[in-house]
Amino acid sequence: MRAPMDDEDKLAISALQHFRFCGRQFALIHVERLWAENRLTAEGRLMHEKTDVPAAHATAGTLVVRAMPLASDALGLYGVADTVEFLPDGTPFPVEYKHGRPNPHGSDEIQLCAQALCLEEMTGRAVPAGALFYGKTRRRKNVSIDAALREKTRTLAAEAHALRERGETPRAQYDPAKCDSCSLRELCLPECGDAAEKLERAWRSRLLAD
Numbered sequence: 001m002r003a004p005m006d007d008e009d010k011l012a013i014s015a016l017q018h019f020r021f022c023g024r025q026f027a028l029i030h031v032e033r034l035w036a037e038n039r040l041t042a043e044g045r046l047m048h049e050k051t052d053v054p055a056a057h058a059t060a061g062t063l064v065v066r067a068m069p070l071a072s073d074a075l076g077l078y079g080v081a082d083t084v085e086f087l088p089d090g091t092p093f094p095v096e097y098k099h100g101r102p103n104p105h106g107s108d109e110i111q112l113c114a115q116a117l118c119l120e121e122m123t124g125r126a127v128p129a130g131a132l133f134y135g136k137t138r139r140r141k142n143v144s145i146d147a148a149l150r151e152k153t154r155t156l157a158a159e160a161h162a163l164r165e166r167g168e169t170p171r172a173q174y175d176p177a178k179c180d181s182c183s184l185r186e187l188c189l190p191e192c193g194d195a196a197e198k199l200e201r202a203w204r205s206r207l208l209a210d
């Protein structure tokens, strides 16, 4: 477990999803501070703009808190949970809403687990499970916050912090399953391989010379 860190050094929980999806995407956004939006990111952002309004209400003994701020000193993470249901015995149960469908990268489960670990640190209560709700399928998928998922999430957080501290941007590796839906494709130029790296280096050295 890493030592507690200052708030400005924490990473957004969403950064873990970027890191899980593609290390280069993570570095372009969180090291080089580049961003571009495509249809998928715009739809997700609009959905969250509508739902990210803090509110709380009780139903059948469960307290439902929306847009709950989260943080973990141990993992160096911060974020906002779409919804946290506090069950009648006080157990927090995070629920994350997704515009699309379940993805094969496991990044949604990582995001949910990171939220659960933040909640455990903030409340001192165990968080054994949470749920993902997908807009396209209208299905709620329960997720066990088990030992394997916790380990994976902690490891990813440590690796993401280490990559940001090194300030490295991994080289592009074209993978149609990822790159064709990536909002940074036009900035990344994944098909160009070495040519793009050379172009980028030449552009940077020209900028420095100027």
Ligand code: SF4
Pocket: 021, 022, 023, 024, 025, 028, 172, 173, 174, 175, 178, 179, 182, 183, 184, 185, 188, 189, 190
């Ligand atoms: S285009 Fe591909 S290699 Fe480049 S950042 Fe996106 S997913 Fe990663």
